[in-house]
Each structure stands twice: as C-alpha cells, then as structure tokens.
Amino acid sequence: MTTTSPAETDEGLPRLRTMWWETGMQARIEAGLRGVAKALPRLIAEALRLAYGADRAGTIATIAVTVAAGCMSTFGLLTTQRVLIEVFAEGPTVDRFAAALPALILLAVVTGVRAGLGIASGWTQSRLEPRLRQQAERRLFEVTSRVELAAYDSDGFTDELERASGRGIDAVWDVVRNVINLFAGAIGVLAAGTALGVLHPLLPVALLAAIVPEAWAALRAGGQRYREYLMGSVRRRRIWMLSDLMARRDSATELRAYHLRDYLLGQYDRVMATETAAQLRLAREVTATTTIGSIIAGACSAGVYALLAWLLVSGAIPLAAAITAIVALQAARGSLHVTTIYINELYADGRHLRDLVEFQNRAMARVPPQPPEPVSPPPFRTLRLDGVTLTYPDRPRAAVDGVSLTIHAGQTVAFVGENGSGKTTLATILAGLRLPSTGAVWWDEHRLDHVDETTLRAAMAAVTQDQWRWPFTAETNIRLGSIGRDDGLPEVEAAAKAAVAHDMIVELPFGYQTLLDRAFEGGQDLSGGQWQRISAARGFYRDADLLIMDEPSSALDARAEAALFEQVRARQGTRTTVLITHRLANVRHADRIFVMHEGRLIDEGTHDELLGREGHYRTWFDLQKIGYAD
Numbered sequence: 001m002t003t004t005s006p007a008e009t010d011e012g013l014p015r016l017r018t019m020w021w022e023t024g025m026q027a028r029i030e031a032g033l034r035g036v037a038k039a040l041p042r043l044i045a046e047a048l049r050l051a052y053g054a055d056r057a058g059t060i061a062t063i064a065v066t067v068a069a070g071c072m073s074t075f076g077l078l079t080t081q082r083v084l085i086e087v088f089a090e091g092p093t094v095d096r097f098a099a100a101l102p103a104l105i106l107l108a109v110v111t112g113v114r115a116g117l118g119i120a121s122g123w124t125q126s127r128l129e130p131r132l133r134q135q136a137e138r139r140l141f142e143v144t145s146r147v148e149l150a151a152y153d154s155d156g157f158t159d160e161l162e163r164a165s166g167r168g169i170d171a172v173w174d175v176v177r178n179v180i181n182l183f184a185g186a187i188g189v190l191a192a193g194t195a196l197g198v199l200h201p202l203l204p205v206a207l208l209a210a211i212v213p214e215a216w217a218a219l220r221a222g223g224q225r226y227r228e229y230l231m232g233s234v235r236r237r238r239i240w241m242l243s244d245l246m247a248r249r250d251s252a253t254e255l256r257a258y259h260l261r262d263y264l265l266g267q268y269d270r271v272m273a274t275e276t277a278a279q280l281r282l283a284r285e286v287t288a289t290t291t292i293g294s295i296i297a298g299a300c301s302a303g304v305y306a307l308l309a310w311l312l313v314s315g316a317i318p319l320a321a322a323i324t325a326i327v328a329l330q331a332a333r334g335s336l337h338v339t340t341i342y343i344n345e346l347y348a349d350g351r352h353l354r355d356l357v358e359f360q361n362r363a364m365a366r367v368p369p370q371p372p373e374p375v376s377p378p379p380f381r382t383l384r385l386d387g388v389t390l391t392y393p394d395r396p397r398a399a400v401d402g403v404s405l406t407i408h409a410g411q412t413v414a415f416v417g418e419n420g421s422g423k424t425t426l427a428t429i430l431a432g433l434r435l436p437s438t439g440a441v442w443w444d445e446h447r448l449d450h451v452d453e454t455t456l457r458a459a460m461a462a463v464t465q466d467q468w469r470w471p472f473t474a475e476t477n478i479r480l481g482s483i484g485r486d487d488g489l490p491e492v493e494a495a496a497k498a499a500v501a502h503d504m505i506v507e508l509p510f511g512y513q514t515l516l517d518r519a520f521e522g523g524q525d526l527s528g529g530q531w532q533r534i535s536a537a538r539g540f541y542r543d544a545d546l547l548i549m550d551e552p553s554s555a556l557d558a559r560a561e562a563a564l565f566e567q568v569r570a571r572q573g574t575r576t577t578v579l580i581t582h583r584l585a586n587v588r589h590a591d592r593i594f595v596m597h598e599g600r601l602i603d604e605g606t607h608d609e610l611l612g613r614e615g616h617y618r619t620w621f622d623l624q625k626i627g628y629a630d
C-alpha cells in the first residue's frame with residue numbers, strides 16, 4: 001500500500017480541512033474583485049427569486065419601502081439646503097428663523113417619515129425571514145429524509161450535507177438580507193448623488209470620482225479581513241483540538257495514566273508559536289491595505305472639498321449649498337461603506353447558498369426511484385437472496401460478495417461471522433434498505449425493489465446495532481416502531497415487557513412519560529443496556545413479518561439477555577426473525593445458521609450440523625466454550 005504524507009501549511013503544521021462554515025469566506029478570498037463583480041447580478045437575481053417565492057407581498061413591500069426611504073433621504077438633503085439658505089440670509093435673526101420655519105417643519109416631517117420607513121423595512125424583513133427559512137429547511141429535510149441509505153456511505157455526501165444544513169440554510173436569508181441592505185446602501189449613495197446634482201451638475205461627477213477608488217479599497221480590505229478571520233478560525237480550531245486533549249473528561253484518565261501533560265503542553269507551545277507568527281504576518285498585510293485604502297479615500301475627499309471650495313469662491317454655489325454638499329458627501333460615504341460590506345458578505349453567503357442548492361440537486365438524484373409498476377404481494381413465504389454483492393464506495397473489497405440464500409417464513413435464522421464479515425450489510429439488503437450492486441432479493445416471485453414501499457416497510461422491522469436515542473418519551477420511543485398505530489398503553493407495555501424494558505421504565509421519574517433526553521427539563525438519559533432494551537421493545541412493537549435483530553443483546557446483562565432470546569424463540573414458527581450475534585449460545589435454536597467470512601457465505605446449517613463438521617463455526621463455538629470451562 002502506498003502512502004503519501006498529509007498536506008502541511010507553510011509553517012509546517014498539518015493542514016486542517018476547510019470547515020463548512022468557512023467555505024464562503026474562502027471563496028470570497030479566491031474570487032478577487034472581478035469575480036465578485038461578475039457574480040453580483042446572478043446573486044441579486046437569485047435572492048429576489050427566493051424572497052419573491054417565499055413571500056410575494058413582503059418582498060414587494062420591502063423593495064418599495066427601501067426605495068421610498070432613499071427618496072426621502074434626497075428630499076431631506078434638499079430641505080436641509082432650504083433651511084440653510086434661509087438661516088444664512090441677510091436680516092435679523094428672528095426674521096431669518098421665521099422664514100426658515102416652513103422648511104424646518106418640512107425637514108422634521110421628512111425625517112419622521114424616513115424613520116418610519118426604516119421601522120417598516122425592519123418589520124417587512126422580520127416577516128420575510130421566518131418564511132424563507134422555513135421554506136428552505138422543509139425542502140432540505142424532505143430530500144435528506146428520502147435519499148437512499150447508501151448516499152450516507154460516502155464522505156463527500158455527508159460533508160456536503162453538513163455544509164448545506166449548517167451554513168447553507170442560514171445563507172438563504174443572509175443572501176436576501178444582504179441584497180436588501182445592498183439596495184439600501186446603493187440607494188443612499190444615489191440619493192446623495194441626486195441631491196448633489198441639484199446643487200451643481202459637477203458635484204455628482206466629483207462624488208463618483210471620490211467613491212470609486214474608496215469602494216475599491218474597501219472591497220479589497222474586506223477580502224483581506226476575511227483572510228484574517230479565517231486564519232483566526234484555524235487557530236481557534238487548533239486550540240479546540242488541544243483543549244479536547246488536555247481539558248476534557250474523556251481524555252483526562254489516559255492523560256494522567258500515561259503522564260502526557262508535558263508532551264501535550266509542548267505541542268500546544270509549538271502550534272501556538274507558529275500560528276501566532278502567521279497571524280501577525282497577515283495582520284501586517286491587512287494594516288497595509290487598510291492604510292493604502294485610507295490614503296486613497298483621504299486624497300479623493302480632499303479633491304472633492306477643493307472643488308467645493310472653488311465652486312464657492314467663484315460664486316457658482318452659495319454657502320448653504322456648499323454645506324449641504326458636505327452633508328450629502330458624508331451621507332454618501334456612509335452608505336458606500338455599508339454597500340461594500342454587504343457586497344463582500346453577499347458573495348461569501350452566495351457560496352453557501354450555492355452549496356445548498358447543489359447539494360439538494362445532487363441529493364434529489366439519489367432519491368430511490370419508485371418502481372414503475374409497484375406490486376403489493378401477500379405476506380412472503382420465502383425471502384431469497386440471489387447472487388447478491390455490495391461494495392461500499394472507496395472500498396476495495398465487496399462487503400457482501402455473491403451471497404445466495406433462502407429464508408422461509410416463520411424461521412429463525414442467524415448470520416454469524418467475524419467483525420466486518422458483512423452480516424449487517426447483508427441484513428440491510430434483505431430488509432430492502434440497501435440495493436445490492438449486483439444480484440437481487442426476491443419476495444416469493446417478486447423482486448424486492450418492485451414491491452410497493454408501504455407494503456415493504458410494513459413487513460420489516462430492524463433492531464439495529466447502533467440504535468438511535470430518540471429525544472422523546474419512553475412511550476413514544478417504543479411507539480416509533482409503528483408510528484400512527486392507534487392503540488393504548490397496554491400494547492406498548494407488552495412490547496416493553498418482551499424486551500425486558502418495562503420494569504426499568506416504570507422506575508423512571510415519570511414512567512412511560514419520561515423524556516429520554518437531558519435537553520428537556522426533567523429529561524433522563526439511560527445506560528447503554530437500557531437503551532438497547534428500548535430499541536428491542538420498538539422492534540417487538542412493530543410486529544412485522546420479518547424482524548432483524550442486529551446484536552440486540554451486546555450491552556444486556558445475563559438475565560435480560562436470556563429473557564430477550566426467550567421472546568425471540570416465541571416467534572419461531574409464526575414470524576420470521578434474523579439474528580445477528582457473536583454469542584453463539586444464542587443461536588443454538590435457530591432453524592438455520594449462515595456463516596459469513598470476508599463477505600462470502602461459506603457455510604450454512606443447523607447448530608448441530610455446523611458443530612458436526614470442521615469449520616469456522618465449530619472453532620468459534622469451541623473458543624467461546626473454553627471461556628466457560630474450568
């Protein structure tokens with residue numbers, strides 16, 4: 001096997017993977033200003049489409065309010081000028097203020113309306129956000145809960161899912177919010193430009209000359225700040241890793257037992273020294289860019305003020321207009337600053353949005369197709385695997401390799417074999433949860449993948465090895481086995497008793513109504529064995545024709561284990577059960593035992609038949625027997 005050394009940073013530290021929340025900033029850093037400019041129209045169109053799709057009236061209202069607020073800003077600036085003209089006019093002070101009063105009242109009204117529009121904009125946005133978010137989340141969960149199980153086997157899919165559900169969902173609203181703010185900023189600049197144009201036709205040209213380089217510098221510095229942030233984020237993640245090693249309960253025992261303190265502190269010092277040096281270097285670069293940006297902005301402003309002075313001295317504009325122009329220029333710069341921030345954010349969030357959309361498209365392609373003509377056969381008489389093979393992505397060897405076997409209704413059968421021999425994979429194929437790469441599973445004369453999904457799922461129950469700890473009450477945790485079934489607590493209790501879970505549940509603070517998650521007030525957690533009992537109860541409650549039990553007793557005490565297998569034996573002859581277990585004493589009574597080795601079915605028979613011949617089964621059984629011998 002060939003190995004290559006893992007990627008390293010320039011500082012010689014192992015490179016950390018880019019995390020899902022960092023990809024947007026990373027994309028913005030890589031894009032450059034031209035890339036941002038090119039992507040902007042598409043992102044704006046996408047945001048408007050999303051917002052309009054989620055709340056038509058809210059979107060129109062938000063845009064209308066934003067434009068109206070811009071108009072009010074222009075009007076406000078021009079009214080300010082009117083006030084100034086009256087205040088700077090000749091004559092007694094009282095007369096000048098009396099003359100300025102109507103304009104002052106108008107200014108107060110305009111300012112009030114402007115503030116009102118700001119509040120209205122906030123309100124329309126707060127209506128829009130939950131709708132957008134809910135729509136996006138629902139769409140994502142609809143897909144993630146339907147994709148084939150096999151999709152989760154590839155690292156790529158789970159990474160993409162993490163990105164999509166983590167930052168992708170937030171990005172839906174962020175992109176829309178950024179576009180609204182970007183509009184507001186751009187309209188602010190436009191409003192100031194319009195007001196300046198009314199004062200003197202040269203002033204908007206000067207404004208443009210001043211803000212273009214300033215915008216360039218601000219956008220560039222924004223990109224640099226993202227780099228600074230990302231570097232900080234990598235540094236934080238390295239600290240988390242070290243903190244995991246030195247300040248967590250899980251590692252505390254080994255850290256002390258092996259006396260690892262100095263070794264780990266040494267690692268901490270090395271990592272932090274290199275990370276801090278790199279961060280300082282970047283901080284210097286960012287400071288240089290910001291300084292250059294400020295010098296450019298200062299020079300441009302000086303040019304505009306010189307022009308204003310010249311216009312004033314040459315009598316082209318009155319003093320009131322000059323003062324209004326200064327106010328308008330300040331307003332334009334403020335709006336410009338806001339605009340550049342949102343352009344940078346829009347690009348970064350746009351990347352997260354793209355992750356979400358692309359993930360959804362790819363996930364949709366992995367939703368199992370409905371059979372063209374689904375069949376709903378009566379309960380199976382046999383389940384037959386015919387030359388079934390399954391290879392997981394990125395795995396050189398098939399997990400299940402050309403397996404053929406038949407299970408008859410009412411039988412209890414067992415899959416036995418070493419770790420990794422393919423037992424669980426085989427069981428998931430049998431349950432129709434995974435499709436084999438080659439070969440087929442047959443439900444009597446029907447291919448399993450042609451059986452209607454509702455019929456198929458109703459016939460199968462699976463108690464899995466790594467049972468999920470659902471954050472619901474004990475009762476609901478069992479009812480999940482057959483959700484929607486309308487019966488009383490006695491049926492749930494019967495399933496719990498079969499799985500030796502009843503006594504344990506009634507001792508919980510609220511009995512069957514105890515919430516099994518500490519996130520809830522009064523919520524309880526259970527031990528591994530207790531969870532395993534709940535999981536088995538869920539399987540019994542489902543009351544399906546086929547029950548697959550994958551290592552159902554690995555964490556159970558001896559009494560619970562014996563009681564559980566007694567219940568399994570009670571199914572024999574009426575219901576079909578597939579047992580997967582390493583404790584061979586538990587499969588002695590099985591009608592048929594299938595022996596797996598490296599993905600292949602290498603032997604089959606009853607317990608006595610298998611013991612009667614040389615083979616893996618007899619070896620394993622003897623080994624387990626020795627453990628109990630004197």
Ligand SMILES: Nc1ncnc2c1ncn2[C@@H]1O[C@H](COP(=O)(O)OP(=O)(O)OP(=O)(O)O)[C@@H](O)[C@H]1O
Binds near residue numbers: 399421425
């Ligand atoms: N989701 C997966 N993605 C990739 N490989 C997998 C996946 N699940 C199992 N494998 C691999 O497939 C092979 C068979 O695994 P499987 O879980 O079916 O074995 P098993 O016989 O049930 O093992 P155990 O006794 O340890 O539960 C193993 O090599 C395992 O590493």
